[in-house]
Structures are given as C-alpha cells and as structure tokens.
Amino acid sequence: MQEYMLLMRTSAKIWFTSTFKSKSWKKILTTTFGYLALIGFAVFWAYTSSKLFGDLINLFPEGSEIILQSTVLSISSLLALSTIIFLFLTGLRILYEYLFESPDMSFLLATPLKVQNVFAAKLTECLGLIFISISYMTLMPFIGLGVAFKANFIYYLTTIISFLAGFALFGSVAALILLLIMRYVPGQRLKQILLSATLLFGILIVFISQAASSSMIGLTQEEIIAALNGLSDLGINKLSFLPHVWMAKASIATLPGSKINLWANLLPLLLIAGTLFWFTTKLSAKLYLSGWSSGQESDAPKKKKAKVEQQVSKGSGSPFSAMLKKEMLQIKREPMMWYQIAIGLIVMGFYAFNMSRSSGSQGVSDLAPDFIGKSVSLFMILLFAGLSGPTIAGLALSREGKNWRFLQALPLDSRTVYWSKFVFGYLPCLIEGLIGIAIFTFLPGTEMFPLYISVPVIIISLAALTALDLWTDIYFPNFNIKIGSSKSQEGTGKLLLVQLGMMPIIFLIGATFAFQWWYSNVAMFQGLSESVARVISLGLFSLETIGVFLICTGTAIKRLKLLFSGAVDAKGA
Amino acid sequence: MIEARGLTKEFGKFKAVDNVNFKVESGELFAFLGPNGAGKTTTIKMLAGLLIPSSGEALLSGISVHDNPVEAKKLIGFVPDEPNIYDKLTLREFLDFVADIYRMDRERAREIAEYYLEIFELTDRQDELMQGYSHGMRQKANIIAAMIHDPQVIFLDEPTVGLDPRSARLIKDILKKLTKEGKTVFMSTHILEIAEEMADRVGIIQKGQLKFVGTVEELAMAQGSKGSLEELFLQLTGSEEDKELISHLKG
Structure with a gap:
C-alpha cells in the first residue's frame, strides 16, 4: 500500500508540475484555455440535459410518476451502459498504452517495487484519465437529471461514487482481459486490433445516433412517449444483476420520491468493484511481467523481397x-x-x-x-x-x-x-x-x-x-x-x-x-x-x-x- | 573540405560554442571529442546546416552552409546522435525516399543500398516496417541513409552507440575505406579508443571552447606526457580534483 501511494503521489506531482508549473506563459494559457473549454462544454452538456429531462417531465401527465420513474431509469441505465461500452472500446486502447507502452515502465519494473503495486498504480492513473475523458460525456446527463428533479447533494455524491465504482469494476475486467491476451497475442498485432475496433466503434456510434435522429424526425408527443415506453420494454433496467443497472439504480435511488433501494444497489457495486480490482492486481504479480515483455517484441518480418525488387523503376525521382x-x-x-x-x-x-x-x-x-x-x-x-x-x-x-x-x-x-x-x-x-x-x-x-x-x-x-x-x-x-x-x-x-x-x-x-x-x-x-x-x-x-x-x-x-x-x-x- | 571560422552559438546568455576555428581536409578522419555538454553536437549541427550560428561561418568545399544550405547539404551525409527514423515506412521505402531527395538514379541507389544492406545484414528485413526495429537496427538504417548518395563529407554524431561489436567494427572499416577514397569524415564520439585507433586528427572541445586540434602525438607533446588518448584527454579536460582522483586510483 505504501509503494502504491508513493507511485500515485509521484504521478500526481508530475502531472501537476507539467500542467501548472510551466515557465512558459504560452503553455500555461493554452492549458488553462483547454481546461476552461472542457469545463464549458461539460456545463453546456449538463444544462442541455437538464432542459431535456425537464421537457420529459412535462411530457408525462399528473399521476404517471411511476411510468416517469421507469422511463428515467431506462434512460439512466442506457447512459450507464454507454459509459461501460465507451470504457471497453475507446478506453481499452488507452489502458493498453498505459500498461504496456509507458516509457517509464521499464524503469519501474527494474526497481525493487512489487509488480502488483506498479500495475495497480498505472491502472488507477489510467482509469482516472479515462474517467475524465468519458464521464464528462455520460456523467453530465446525470447531473442534468439531478437539476431537473431538484435533487439534493446526496444524489450528486452517490452518482459520482457509483460511476467511480463502475469504472473500477469494468476497468479491472478490461485490464484482466488485456493481461490474459498479452500472453497469446503479440503487442503490435493487438495494438492494430484495438485501433481498428476503436475506429469501427466510433463509426458505429455515429451511425446509430444519426439513424435514431433520422427516425425521430416528425414524431408527435404521443409517439415520443410510446418510444420511451418501448425503451423500458427492452428491459435494459430490469436486468438487476448487471453492474450498469446498479450504477443507474444507485444514482436514481437518491432522487426525490424514488422507490429504489440505494444500499441494495450501491453495496454490491462497491464490493464487486473492490474485489475485482484487488483480484486483478494480485493476478498481475504472476501475469504482468511476461505480458509486458511480449508487448516489447516486434512482429515477425514479412518477406516480400523478390516481388518488390522487380518494382525498381528506372530514372530518378524528385x-x-x-x-x-x-x-x-x-x-x-x-x-x-x-x-x-x-x-x-x-x-x-x-x-x-x-x-x-x-x-x-x-x-x-x-x-x-x-x-x-x-x-x-x-x-x-x-x-x-x-x-x-x-x-x-x-x-x-x-x-x-x-x-x-x-x-x-x-x-x-x-x-x-x-x-x-x-x-x-x-x-x-x-x-x-x-x-x-x-x-x-x-x-x-x-x-x-x-x-x-x-x-x-x-x-x-x-x-x-x-x-x-x-x-x-x-x-x-x-x-x-x-x-x-x-x-x-x-x-x-x-x-x-x-x-x-x-x-x-x-x-x-x-x-x-x-x-x-x-x-x-x-x-x-x-x-x-x-x-x-x-x-x-x-x-x-x-x-x-x-x-x-x-x-x-x-x-x-x-x-x-x-x-x-x-x-x-x-x-x- | 570542412572549415569552421569563428563558429559561435549562444542560447540566451549561455555560450554553447565559443569562437571555434578549424579545418578538416579531404580524405581525413577527424574525431571530435569532449565531455558531456561540451558543445560537440551543437558544433556538428552548425557544420551540417541544422543550426544557424550566432556568429562565424561554416564552409563545406568552400560553400557557405548558411548562405547556400541546399547546395552544401548535397555534399553531406548526416548520422544523428539519436537514431530516429520513420516508423511507418519500411527500410526499402525509407532508402528510396532519401535517394529521390538527392535525385539519384534509382538503379544506382538500389545498388548502393544492397551493398550496405548486405554488410549490415538487413537485406532480409528491408521490407518490414521500421517500427519493429531495435535501436541498433535503426542506427544502421540511419547510417545506410547517410551513405546512399555517396557523400563527400560524412558527419556522424556518436555512430557506434547501440551497435553490436560486429557492426561497430564494420562502421570503422567502412569509414576507413571512405577516407581512402578521399571522403571527409567528421565524427564525434565518447569512445576514445575508437578515436585513437581511427582518427587522423582529433579536436577536443570543453565548455564550448576548442582546447586542442591535432594528432594524438601532437597532443602528447603539448601535454608533455606520454600515455593513451584517454589519459591525455582527462589531463586536458579534467579539473584538478579529477586529476588527483585519477592518480589516487592508479595508486
């Protein structure tokens, strides 16, 4: 634990020094502008979400609170599920780069630090980065939801805790998968697969969102309610044994008037997240070093010599x-x-x-x-x-x-x-x-x-x-x-x-x-x-x-x- | 062939190179020596046209590197201290790229490339992307790229770093052969044995100032003592404490 904390402190110090203690004013201004732009976008997104949820509340007539709660839970579960999908596909590449391509890893592994502590510190650092880069897209609608329902401080705190636990849980699973794959797939090949998967996933998201927006054109109020009910019927919120549902339910439980049990959802989420993180880091003591070494190896040479030799053209190029x-x-x-x-x-x-x-x-x-x-x-x-x-x-x-x-x-x-x-x-x-x-x-x-x-x-x-x-x-x-x-x-x-x-x-x-x-x-x-x-x-x-x-x-x-x-x-x- | 006239480079208030003057003739292998941060790489960069001097001039075959950089660079081959290459190209594509930059005949370029690829045992790996190359392979790729247009002047900044003993030996043999053909070789190195074994003359720079230019024998005469280049180098560049430490270690 002491080694883990030392590594985390050092990482935080390096980040702070390189971000805010630059001698160049240009860099400080650029960094500040970048962070302000990020915060501005997050605020805008939360505000837009609160307006949309406000409109949704108005869509439902008096006395239909149960249907409204069910719809909100479906949307929240969908958002939590999107977060996990984003984490798995876009975050997987970042996780791979942090765990297997960090330039400081060879130094750290050569020190007397325990491998699992180095691994745990890198995993935490990386999950923190992914949390910031993904959750400002998917966490902000939850903030907007809280504003629309006039939720209290507990709601926001629980939402952030459940998101962090969700990241720890699924991040640990992703790291576990990477640890296992690295034993069998060469590093360069895996990187190509991850890059292609990320690209395809990005295209797929645009495709689905555009198809959805295309089919929503011209829908009446009744049709929108019917579509939302249809969403509930998909059962996204009913699979109560799945962690993304725990994330959504733990958050929604603290909304005013909610009938959902907070502890029945938050406790298993926290317990499983903690256990999985512990298990993955323990396993890394056995698997990580050999996986990391395999990641340093290059692919086998491709022999195309004879074919290319014939392609040498005459004359000179420019x-x-x-x-x-x-x-x-x-x-x-x-x-x-x-x-x-x-x-x-x-x-x-x-x-x-x-x-x-x-x-x-x-x-x-x-x-x-x-x-x-x-x-x-x-x-x-x-x-x-x-x-x-x-x-x-x-x-x-x-x-x-x-x-x-x-x-x-x-x-x-x-x-x-x-x-x-x-x-x-x-x-x-x-x-x-x-x-x-x-x-x-x-x-x-x-x-x-x-x-x-x-x-x-x-x-x-x-x-x-x-x-x-x-x-x-x-x-x-x-x-x-x-x-x-x-x-x-x-x-x-x-x-x-x-x-x-x-x-x-x-x-x-x-x-x-x-x-x-x-x-x-x-x-x-x-x-x-x-x-x-x-x-x-x-x-x-x-x-x-x-x-x-x-x-x-x-x-x-x-x-x-x-x-x-x-x-x-x-x-x- | 290479001439430095009062070369000076200042970075703010720091003088990295201070009024350096020397000449290197055709067919000569010149080893440029100095402790870390002495100004070796800065001097090479100014001679190769990568850095503009604060004052002074660098000439290659009488051509001013700074007034006529393109013409001057046509004469040189440059091997940088860090073997950075284009990861997303194969070695074959990289060498074709360099040959085309020099407007070389493609068949002639391929002949030269094959010659060096064979020597450095890279023939079978020339169609791989260079992202998978080791440090030593990258260094070899850089050396071949510097030689492919048959340059008159070759600048090498720490060329043997990261090379296996066989390849380091090959580099030395190639450089000797090139000087016999009348080419000029300007090499910076920390490995004093290489300089002692190969160089016609050495230049020693310390804190941006050229302390000595001449043969190893002339250096020994100037220092008034006999010994290896390593000892002479330490005598010239070390502080009093260093000298005491060396004599203490020698017993």
Missing part, C-alpha cells in the same frame, strides 16, 4: 514526389488519420439522407427560400471537409516528430517541403469535399448548387483552409507530439485549439459566399441591388479565400526556411 509519397504511405498506415474523414463522410451522408427523407413532407423547408437549403448543404460540406484539415494539414509538420533533425540535414528546399505538405493535407479534404458534393447533387430530394458553382467554391475554400491549417503548424510546430497515441495530450490540445479556431473561419467563408442571398434580410443592406450584392459577395469570398491562401503560403514558406536553418526554435526539435 524531392517533391519523394516527400509526398512518404506522407501518403504514412497516412495510409495510420488508421487514426482516417477517423475524422470517415466520421465526416458518414455525418454528411446522414444529413443528406435526412434531407431527402424530409423533402417530401410539408415543413419549414418548403416555405424557406430555395437558396437556404443549398447554402446549408454547401456549408455542411465545407464544415466537415474543413474540420478534417486540422487532423492532417494541422499536424503535417509536427508529425515529423524526432525525424525532423534527419529531414533538416537533407538538401530540401523549403518550397518543396511546403508544397508536399500542402498536397498531403489538401487531398484528403478535397476528396471528402467532392464526395460530399456528389452526395448532395445526385441523391434525390437533396438540394445543392449546380456543379459549376459548388465545385470551385469547395476547391478554393478548402485550399484556403488547408493553407491556414498548415500555417498554424509551421508557425507553432511541436515535434514532441506522438501521432496516433491517445497519451499525447499535447497533440490533442493542439488539435482541439486549431479545430475550435477553424469553426468561425469556416462560418465566415460560408456566410460571405451566401451574402448574395441573405443581404436583403438585414436592414443596412436592403438598399443594395441583387447584382451589387452578388459582386460584393463573390468579391469578398475571393478576397478572403485567395488572400488567406496567398498570405499563409508566403509566410509559411519563409518560416519553414528559418526552421530548416535552425534560426528559430521549434518545440521538441
């Missing part, structure tokens, strides 16, 4: 094509790079699907002017294709990581490097944008401008956005970022900041382009003729996009030249 080929090979082999693009395409597809389904029915869209639907469709394409940029172009230089020094020693012109990085960032976004245009143009019932308008707008806008993404990375590179690692907090923070920054810019570009249609609704522009408004709209749009593109490209190439000569410092270089 530095630009060499750089571009290198980037493309790396993006092909990094599944996480495709995540954002895949999600963007699926969301766009469902948006178009929703639009085509609702086009037949009488609704607001029939009364709105023709250009609104088209502009919104174009804006959606720009938004999703544009938001893929920070993941690719926004990290195009930083992804060189520790190879930057090697690249610096090569006879590369800064223009060559810039344009290869630009094409690397631009191509995936452009493909996503063009697929989006194809979906909205050819799917019956959707609205889109003619191709001679939509295609150039997307080509120009995405070029400007990619140049801006790349500019941010060339001006603020961070070669410490580990691409594809969930432990790279610096990478995630940088990515979130750029994505947040891009949103208003994408909105501005979209609004400028659509000015020719909305100007007449604003009093100060009502005097403008249609042709003058169109000239202003297209003029401003061109100025914004081409201006951003030229300025970003010019300054980024100059900055890159300075970076190559070592005249300016870069983080991690």
